[in-house]
Amino acid sequence: MQTMVVDMDVSKIALTRVLSRLTPAAYFAPTAPLRLLTLPDPPLPQPDWVRVRNRLCGICGSDLHQIFLDASLDVAPVALPSHRRIYLGHEMVGDVIEAGPAQTAWRPGDRVVRWGRADDCAARGLADRCPACARGHRVLCMRASEPRSHHPIGGGFGDTFITPASTLVRVPDAVRDEQAIFTEPAAVAxxxxxxxxxxxxxxxxxxxxxxxxxxxxxxxxxxxxxxxxxxxxxxxxxxxxxxxxxxxxxxxxxxxxxxxxxxxxxxxxxxxxxxxxxxxxxxxxxxxxxxxxxxxxxxxxxxxxxxxxxxxxxxxxxxxxxxxxxxxxxxxxxxAVGHDIVVWQGEEISTFELALRWMQSGRLRTDPLLTHRFPLHAFRQAFATAVDKRQARSIKVAFEELATAAP
Ligand SMILES: [Zn+2]
Ligand SMILES: [Zn+2]
Structure with a gap:
């Protein structure tokens, strides 16, 4: 598996912050927390997990915050325990290539997008849902920072990843890959x-x-x-x-x-x-x-x-x-953070499903928003383009050709 990570290593973060005052190349140096890794393909740790191969993945502002270490240590979210390794890229569309035996919803070949995080009650397989998850606002899950036995491995900036099946949403055939990567930001909007x-x-x-x-x-x-x-x-x-x-x-x-x-x-x-x-x-x-x-x-x-x-x-x-x-x-x-369940025209619907429906019907037009595409090996250029609105006139920058990325 090839995958891009940010390692939450305090000494690397401190060193990169200092070096970045001399050159922005510090964020991509071997001393930086950001790395493009080749790892052995992990087995599915639970019978209800799946393996997904990425087709296309957008770069989100939150990815850039992590790459450029743009956070103070004294703000509330930083007080919570964080994962030691962050796998970058959640605005992905891809295909299920392996499905654990315990679930029947997914088969190899199903095209999917990802909810984002996998720390909520449903992703943990818990029957009793916390108040936020019961409302459908999984991003606010009360248990999000509790330890868990199995972690999703891999993200959208890479060839494949493994995740609990409950973190995936099916993409209708009529929604193109270039639209599907906007499902999460549209659900947020x-x-x-x-x-x-x-x-x-x-x-x-x-x-x-x-x-x-x-x-x-x-x-x-x-x-x-x-x-x-x-x-x-x-x-x-x-x-x-x-x-x-x-x-x-x-x-x-x-x-x-x-x-x-x-x-x-x-x-x-x-x-x-x-x-x-x-x-x-x-x-x-x-x-x-x-x-x-x-x-x-x-x-x-x-x-x-x-x-x-x-x-x-x-x-x-x-x-x-x-x-x-x-x-x-x-x-x-x-x-406002993340996505939830809303009532639209008398129907309770997740904003993910509503985003997919509105993109399919043309009510949400995303084609003018996808301004740049790069192969993963050109990630430095891709991140610089995503930051540079003035010259590059970028809106959404995406990684393509992910499944064929050289190891
Ligand atoms: Zn995003
Ligand atoms: Zn919850």
């Missing part, structure tokens, strides 16, 4: 939209347009044709695509966001001292898909009283953010 579904006539802002932002715009448009949807883009080419995805207005991140937000929503803009500004009125809902101090501070100030900010962007650092709008204007601050 659907979950985020459901944290605060827009009502007719409401004004919603999507702050930040990468893969999740573009998908979120389409989801919001799909669930509420009568909402006014605006977006903030970093580059003009992103603004063009945001329009094509269905936003009514888009402005650039380097524009005067306060003036833009006031003009769009009819809010009143007040100027305090030293550039301190505040809106009275504003958006009903702001989805902060970037999640850095500047965007979250703006999101809270651009939201009207009793409106809602949904924090979607992942940031593993302590942030200096002005939270006063939370009490001063009773702005609700919600988070």
């Amino acid at each position: 659907i979950h985020a939209a459901w944290r605060c579904l827009p009502q007719p006539g409401q004004h919603v802002l999507v702050l930040g347009v990468g893969t999740i932002g573009f998908l979120l715009i389409q989801v919001l448009r799909a669930v509420q044709a009568q909402a006014k949807i605006s977006a903030v883009a970093e580059f003009p080419w992103q603004a063009d695509l945001a329009r094509a995805c269905g936003v009514d207005h888009v402005f650039l991140a380097h524009a005067d966001g306060y003036a833009e937000a006031a003009a769009l929503t009819g809010a009143r803009l007040y100027h305090g001292r030293g550039g301190n500004r505040m809106l009275m009125g504003g958006f009903d809902t702001v989805f902060d898909v970037v999640g850095i101090p500047a965007t979250l501070t703006n999101a809270l100030r651009w939201t009207q009283a009793r409106g809602t900010v949904v924090l979607v962007g992942v940031n593993l650092h302590r942030m200096r953010v002005d939270l006063t709008p939370v009490w001063h204007q009773e702005v609700n601050l919600l988070g």
Whole structure:
């Protein structure tokens, strides 16, 4: 098996952090936690496990956080025990090539995508589900950090992996590989939209347009044709695509966001001292898909009283953010992580299944989002392209030809 890993080795992480100040090549040096390994194919450890061969795998922002060691040691998730080895790549599509004898759902040849993690109650084979898993929000599983006897081995950045069968979702024939790799980010975008579904006539802002932002715009448009949807883009080419995805207005991140937000929503803009500004009125809902101090501070100030900010962007650092709008204007601050089960048109459905259905029907268009493809051996170039939105104009970068990767 060929597979890419990040080893959570404290001395390697510390050394790479120091060396990376001299050269970004440090992240790919032999001293780095990131490695492309060739391992013996592990046997299936339990009768309900399967082996999958990857066809295509997208690079997610969370993969980049791990590769570039972008986390502080003093944030809450880091207090939890972590796996000693992280296998990179969860936005994969592939084929089952071996199925354990205890389950009948999967056969060799079945095309699948992966839920992401394999630490929840179902993946552990537990009959009694924790409250989050019982709701279908497996990413919030209460037992996620408990020790387990068998670990999935391998990820999407490699040729094959083994995993409990309950972590896989079937891909309909009509969904192409190039669409299927968007199942997880689309499921995440659907979950985020459901944290605060827009009502007719409401004004919603999507702050930040990468893969999740573009998908979120389409989801919001799909669930509420009568909402006014605006977006903030970093580059003009992103603004063009945001329009094509269905936003009514888009402005650039380097524009005067306060003036833009006031003009769009009819809010009143007040100027305090030293550039301190505040809106009275504003958006009903702001989805902060970037999640850095500047965007979250703006999101809270651009939201009207009793409106809602949904924090979607992942940031593993302590942030200096002005939270006063939370009490001063009773702005609700919600988070969104992973995927869950939602009610759509009277039907309870997992956001994974809904994502696949909407991609199949064309309600979610992903073709413009897959901008670059690389073979796995060109991983340095692939990761650099994924980071470089300005020159490369990348949205989703994917690894291809995975099954034929040379050992
Ligand atoms: Zn992802
Ligand atoms: Zn659970």
